[in-house]
Amino acid sequence: MTISTDSLTHRYGDTVAIDEVSLEIEAGEFVVLAGANGSGKTTLVRHFNGLLEPDTGDIAVNGQPVSENPVAARTAVGMVFQDPRDQFVAATVGADVAFGPENLGLPRAEIDDRVADALDAVNLRGRRNERIDELSGGEQERVAIAGALAMHPDHLVLDEPFTGLDAPARNAVMDRLTALHGNGTSIVVVTHDLRDVQTLADRVVVLSDGRVVVDETPEQAVEQVEQYDVRAPE
Numbered sequence: 001m002t003i004s005t006d007s008l009t010h011r012y013g014d015t016v017a018i019d020e021v022s023l024e025i026e027a028g029e030f031v032v033l034a035g036a037n038g039s040g041k042t043t044l045v046r047h048f049n050g051l052l053e054p055d056t057g058d059i060a061v062n063g064q065p066v067s068e069n070p071v072a073a074r075t076a077v078g079m080v081f082q083d084p085r086d087q088f089v090a091a092t093v094g095a096d097v098a099f100g101p102e103n104l105g106l107p108r109a110e111i112d113d114r115v116a117d118a119l120d121a122v123n124l125r126g127r128r129n130e131r132i133d134e135l136s137g138g139e140q141e142r143v144a145i146a147g148a149l150a151m152h153p154d155h156l157v158l159d160e161p162f163t164g165l166d167a168p169a170r171n172a173v174m175d176r177l178t179a180l181h182g183n184g185t186s187i188v189v190v191t192h193d194l195r196d197v198q199t200l201a202d203r204v205v206v207l208s209d210g211r212v213v214v215d216e217t218p219e220q221a222v223e224q225v226e227q228y229d230v231r232a233p234e
């Protein structure tokens with residue numbers, strides 16, 4: 001149950017967005033992927049479930065090369081994108097969370113169970129008939145997380161999940177991530193700000209110009225991150 005990259009390189013034209021990154025993310029780990037704007041964080045995580053293909057190097061999920069089995073990677077790695085509103089496909093909470101499991105062709109009872117469990121996990125039990133566009137930003141983020149969870153992923157990857165959220169909403173999302181991690185889900189959070197996630201992470205990986213420049217425990221990482229435009233706790 002690992003995500004593993006080996007000398008992964010990704011270019012957009014002449015821009016080298018990811019430059020020979022070799023990284024192992026183990027089962028159950030909580031990894032923070034930090035770095036300045038444009039350092040390559042989003043590009044890297046988009047490889048984790050086959051949304052992008054490497055120019056050179058390799059990426060494997062749970063031991064299987066993503067290029068050989070993108071469907072397996074997409075099932076194993078749940079992604080919550082930067083702006084969850086881009087990700088919703090239905091008008092109501094329940095319909096949106098059910099969409100992924102429906103596409104897997106699961107029986108109705110199994111879909112209903114998964115939706116109920118996923119909404120429980122993000123503290124939105126009983127909200128399945130509400131309209132997503134009437135929810136707060138933090139609630140929308142949690143619906144997006146529930147949508148990913150309903151696919152029963154081995155790894156959950158969240159790209160800037162706290163952007164635009166006020167402190168209570170951030171705390172609510174953080175509480176959910178803490179509980180999921182406690183239940184054994186491996187979590188990757190992309191951020192340029194360590195303040196929210198510092199206490200939760202097992203490990204902090206910092207990218208700069210597409211390269212891994214820090215890969216440490218949070219305590220060791222905070223001493224080094226500011227030179228890479230990553231905000232550290234006071």
Ligand SMILES: Nc1ncnc2c1ncn2[C@@H]1O[C@H](COP(=O)(O)OP(=O)(O)OP(=O)(O)O)[C@@H](O)[C@H]1O
Nearest residue numbers: 012015016017035036037038039040041042043044
């Ligand atoms: N679709 C694209 N076409 C061309 N260049 C791109 C594209 N997406 C990203 N880039 C460039 O690749 C580099 C890495 O971008 P990426 O979005 O992965 O970084 P990031 O660390 O996630 O930044 P941000 O925090 O701004 O999302 C940047 O130089 C960016 O301008």
